[in-house]
Amino acid sequence: MNIIQLIKKLTLIDFIKGFIVTLKAFFRRKVTVQYPEVKTPLSPRFRGKLALMRYDNGEERCIACKLCSAVCPAQAISIESEERADGSRRTTKFEIDAFKCIYCGFCEEACPVDSIVETDIFEYHMTENEQRIQTKEMLLATGDEYREQTIENKKKDSRYR
Amino acid sequence: MKDFLISFLSFLDPQWINLIWSLLQIAIVTICLILTVVFLVYFERKVIGYMHARVGPNRVGPKGTLQSIADTIKLLLKEVIIPDKADRFFFLLSPLLLLIPALAAWAVIPFSPEFIIADINAGLLYLLALTSFGVYGVILAGWASNSKYAFLGSMRAAAQMVAYEIAMGFALVGVLMAGGSLKLGEIVAAQTGGVLSWFWIPLFPLFIVYFISGIAETNRHPFDLAEGEAEIVAGFHVEYSGIGFAIFFLAEYINMALISVLTSIMFLGGWESFFAGIPFLESSVFSFLTEPSIFWLLLKTLFFLFVFIWLRASFPRYRYDQLMSLGWKVLIPITILWIGVECIMYVMQIGPWSVT
Ligand code: SF4
Numbered sequence: 001m002n003i004i005q006l007i008k009k010l011t012l013i014d015f016i017k018g019f020i021v022t023l024k025a026f027f028r029r030k031v032t033v034q035y036p037e038v039k040t041p042l043s044p045r046f047r048g049k050l051a052l053m054r055y056d057n058g059e060e061r062c063i064a065c066k067l068c069s070a071v072c073p074a075q076a077i078s079i080e081s082e083e084r085a086d087g088s089r090r091t092t093k094f095e096i097d098a099f100k101c102i103y104c105g106f107c108e109e110a111c112p113v114d115s116i117v118e119t120d121i122f123e124y125h126m127t128e129n130e131q132r133i134q135t136k137e138m139l140l141a142t143g144d145e146y147r148e149q150t151i152e153n154k155k156k157d158s159r160y161r
Numbered sequence: 162m163k164d165f166l167i168s169f170l171s172f173l174d175p176q177w178i179n180l181i182w183s184l185l186q187i188a189i190v191t192i193c194l195i196l197t198v199v200f201l202v203y204f205e206r207k208v209i210g211y212m213h214a215r216v217g218p219n220r221v222g223p224k225g226t227l228q229s230i231a232d233t234i235k236l237l238l239k240e241v242i243i244p245d246k247a248d249r250f251f252f253l254l255s256p257l258l259l260l261i262p263a264l265a266a267w268a269v270i271p272f273s274p275e276f277i278i279a280d281i282n283a284g285l286l287y288l289l290a291l292t293s294f295g296v297y298g299v300i301l302a303g304w305a306s307n308s309k310y311a312f313l314g315s316m317r318a319a320a321q322m323v324a325y326e327i328a329m330g331f332a333l334v335g336v337l338m339a340g341g342s343l344k345l346g347e348i349v350a351a352q353t354g355g356v357l358s359w360f361w362i363p364l365f366p367l368f369i370v371y372f373i374s375g376i377a378e379t380n381r382h383p384f385d386l387a388e389g390e391a392e393i394v395a396g397f398h399v400e401y402s403g404i405g406f407a408i409f410f411l412a413e414y415i416n417m418a419l420i421s422v423l424t425s426i427m428f429l430g431g432w433e434s435f436f437a438g439i440p441f442l443e444s445s446v447f448s449f450l451t452e453p454s455i456f457w458l459l460l461k462t463l464f465f466l467f468v469f470i471w472l473r474a475s476f477p478r479y480r481y482d483q484l485m486s487l488g489w490k491v492l493i494p495i496t497i498l499w500i501g502v503e504c505i506m507y508v509m510q511i512g513p514w515s516v517t
């Protein structure tokens with residue numbers, strides 16, 4: 001240990017420097033956002049709760065191509081399909097495990113008919129463990145509920161895609 | 162207030178009046194201490210928040226002032242869990258072993274020239290004895306929990322407290338020499354005069370060493386190896402829940418306040434005013450500013466409490482071997498050296514003290 005280091009140690013220079021840093025922060029303007037009352041702006045590209053969309057005539061978009069479940073890195077989507085009475089291929093089971101999903105948005109990218117989308121809803125919760133499985137009905141209901149704002153968000157973002 | 166008590170209870174023996182007066186004083190100090198802790202928890206969270214450029218608690222009550230009350234109620238309502246294989250008796254005893262010395266030490270603190278619960282002759286010795294007593298609570302808590310993490314934490318705490326106790330004791334020897342008395346009141350009286358006649362100037366190294374070892378004694382950041390969340394979860398109180406944990410918490414904060422008040426008494430002139438000894442002020446209308454009062458003591462204590470929290474917001478935790486080498490290889494030699502210097506100053510009559 002040379003003499004300069006010794007002097008530095010004994011005069012606690014480094015400690016005083018550290019103290020000054022925090023004291024400066026003490027008087028700095030605070031940046032906390034008072035969350036439930038004030039919210040930070042969201043990008044239209046925000047990836048929130050998953051939903052299934054419908055055509056304007058109410059027909060569900062999904063054609064059970066299973067691309068989304070193939071691309072999903074978390075393997076959160078499980079799909080079973082059958083032929084419907086009118087001869088079109090439709091899903092009989094479409095479930096997303098909300099605990100597995102990492103909200104990467106790959107499913108949305110992969111979907112050929114823009115059926116599965118991510119809304120900008122992030123304030124939702126479940127009270128039972130079983131509710132983490134989002135069934136087809138739940139997903140369609142979410143899609144119906146937030147239809148307008150989701151479409152608007154996708155329109156805003158389409159310019160950059 | 163005592164006169165009032167005497168006139169009110171004049172039919173009683175003076176002995177009884179003294180007893181009642183002491184009990185009253187004890188009640189006042191204890192209640193004030195608990196309120197201090199309530200304030201301190203809020204103060205700490207706010208200050209650390211501000212130093213992180215956040216606002217800290219602001220939901221419960223106006224500006225979040227009732228936050229610590231809410232915390233306390235939450236802690237008191239929680240279930241007390243006693244581990245199956247724990248030693249029940251010691252498990253329940255050890256929080257009290259930590260709390261009682263922490264409270265008892267306040268008996269000899271002179272808050273103002275008149276207000277002191279027990280003005281005993283060996284105040285300083287009493288304090289040293291009681292502050293080192295706290296380590297039993299920590300060791301027993303760790304041992305009785307029958308958990309490896311708790312045991313590791315208490316072993317660390319024991320080694321650390323013993324090491325820093327020595328540096329602390331030596332620093333107090335310096336104060337003792339300068340003050341010429343073991344009575345805390347007389348130590349303060351020896352510092353009368355302005356800021357320049359307080360002991361922090363002639364005893365500056367001891368002042369710093371005392372405060373650092375005080376931080377280590379109370380197991381506060383950056384010396385909170387005993388609870389090191391990162392390595393041993395929460396150290397010696399990992400198995401405690403509800404009110405047991407609350408008592409540990411209370412004891413820690415009371416000890417913090419104790420170290421702060423002692424540092425102000427022994428090095429910053431206790432109840433002496435910052436402005437005392439300035440002739441210009443003493444003769445003007447501001448002469449009340451130069452009067453000694455409990456207000457100054459509280460102000461100084463608050464400053465040291467702020468430094469405690471400031472430290473916590475600023476620095477990472479020490480590594481255990483660094484902690485030990487700081488205690489044994491740096492602080493103790495410095496204190497011994499400075500006691501030597503002080504002896505020379507004493508003999509040569511340099512400094513504020515005079516040989517009588
Ligand atoms: S967002 Fe990503 S993880 Fe979630 S379901 Fe779609 S592909 Fe899977």
Ligand code: SF4
Nearest residue numbers: 062063065066068111
């Ligand atoms: S949601 Fe889209 S990608 Fe997934 S199965 Fe239906 S159509 Fe295919």
